[in-house]
Amino acid sequence: MATAQRVTQTARTPSDPQRAEARPRNRNLFKTGDRLEREEFEQRYALMPHIKKAELIEGMVVMEEHVHxxxxxxxxxxxxxxxxxxxxxxxxxxxxxxxxxxxxxxxxxxxxxxxxxxxxxxxxxxxxxxxxxxxxxxxxxxxxxxxxxxxxxxxxxxxxxxxxxxxxxxxxxxxxxxxxxxxxxxxxxxxxxxxxxxxxxxxxxxxxxxxxxxxxxxxxxxxxxxxxxxxxxxxxxxxxxxxxx
Missing domain, CATH: 3.90.1570.10 (tt1808, chain A)
Known part of the structure; x- marks a missing residue:
């Protein structure tokens, strides 16, 4: 998880403006149905602060829909x-x-x-x-x-x-x-x-x-x-x- 935290800090305060432009703030790095290992899931999730709930279930990403x-x-x-x-x-x-x-x-x-x-x-x-x-x-x-x-x-x-x-x-x-x-x-x-x-x-x-x-x-x-x-x-x-x- 330490790796994910370091990546998050770099993504939010990049020293290279081109890198900031290449990684939009609200970009989704996964979607429901994607297949990931837990480590990669955590790294991507850490770069998506706009997403409040996403789960990894049997290797598949599941993202919450509108909550009624x-x-x-x-x-x-x-x-x-x-x-x-x-x-x-x-x-x-x-x-x-x-x-x-x-x-x-x-x-x-x-x-x-x-x-x-x-x-x-x-x-x-x-x-x-x-x-x-x-x-x-x-x-x-x-x-x-x-x-x-x-x-x-x-x-x-x-x-x-x-x-x-x-x-x-x-x-x-x-x-x-x-x-x-x-x-x-x-x-x-x-x-x-x-x-x-x-x-x-x-x-x-x-x-x-x-x-x-x-x-x-x-x-x-x-x-x-x-x-x-x-x-x-x-x-x-x-x-x-x-x-x-």
């Missing part, structure tokens, strides 16, 4: 609110929105939301302030991007060890929650009350239909009940031990 309110923006905010409530009540767990994740040489996604264990977890915040490795849980809003969120991206997350994957298919009004087993994602069934319970994060539970409908009282009650269990208290104790507390 009902299809993406509002559901995204709902997921963040639910996961933030859990993270704030679970010290040692952190939530992040659209942070770059270095998974492997052909995958560098920016998940809509992630939840990760800080001390002793499966990922780390590296020297470039990127996440290196697989977060324990990733959640994506899949409106128009369903073709790769539930296929290529899901495969990349599974292969790299993401433990749980949530996909909100907003055009279908459905939320899928998968858990990793034997290298593949399998759906986690809901309980008799329509609540799905995380296997990676004790105390994390979601009333999926309620979240889709905007029934936040039911969503909050289900989460509060799950965080009041012995399993969540035991998880809090283990996180404290891992942090050296």
């Amino acid at each position: 309110y009902d299809a993406h923006g509002n559901p995204h905010a709902r997921l963040i609110g639910w996961l933030t409530h859990y993270a704030w009540n679970t010290p040692g767990v952190e939530i992040a929105d659209n942070a770059t994740v270095r998974l492997d040489d052909t995958n560098e996604p920016q998940p809509d939301v992630m939840l990760r264990v800080v001390a002793g977890g499966r990922s780390r915040n590296d020297e470039d302030d990127y996440i290196d490795g697989a977060p324990e849980l990733v959640a994506e809003i899949a409106a128009s991007s369903v073709r790769y969120d539930l296929h290529a991206k899901r495969d990349a997350y599974a292969r790299n060890g993401v433990l749980e994957y949530i996909v909100w298919r907003t055009l279908d009004g459905e939320i899928d929650w998968f858990a990793l087993a034997d290298g593949e994602f399998h759906p986690i069934p809901a309980d008799q009350n329509g609540v799905i319970h995380s296997r990676a994060f004790p105390g994390l539970a979601l009333a999926t239909a309620a979240l889709v409908k905007g029934d936040f009282a039911t969503v909050t009650a289900a989460l509060r009940d799950a965080m009041a269990t012995k399993a969540h208290r035991a998880f809090l104790a283990s996180l404290q031990r891992q942090a050296g507390g």
Whole structure:
């Protein structure tokens, strides 16, 4: 990443006027469908400050289209609110929105939301302030991007060890929650009350239909009940031990 940072500085403040003219400020150095390795993807991305979100999924560039309110923006905010409530009540767990994740040489996604264990977890915040490795849980809003969120991206997350994957298919009004087993994602069934319970994060539970409908009282009650269990208290104790507390 240091190379990319040096190139970025040269591109923005070139000493040669001809070089500045040859590299327009808003020039796109890749487009959706281009095939790149991660290192080259990072170098080109660093030269495109006007692009706010681009991902490398199984070696292919995917650039975000216009973000719609009902299809993406509002559901995204709902997921963040639910996961933030859990993270704030679970010290040692952190939530992040659209942070770059270095998974492997052909995958560098920016998940809509992630939840990760800080001390002793499966990922780390590296020297470039990127996440290196697989977060324990990733959640994506899949409106128009369903073709790769539930296929290529899901495969990349599974292969790299993401433990749980949530996909909100907003055009279908459905939320899928998968858990990793034997290298593949399998759906986690809901309980008799329509609540799905995380296997990676004790105390994390979601009333999926309620979240889709905007029934936040039911969503909050289900989460509060799950965080009041012995399993969540035991998880809090283990996180404290891992942090050296």
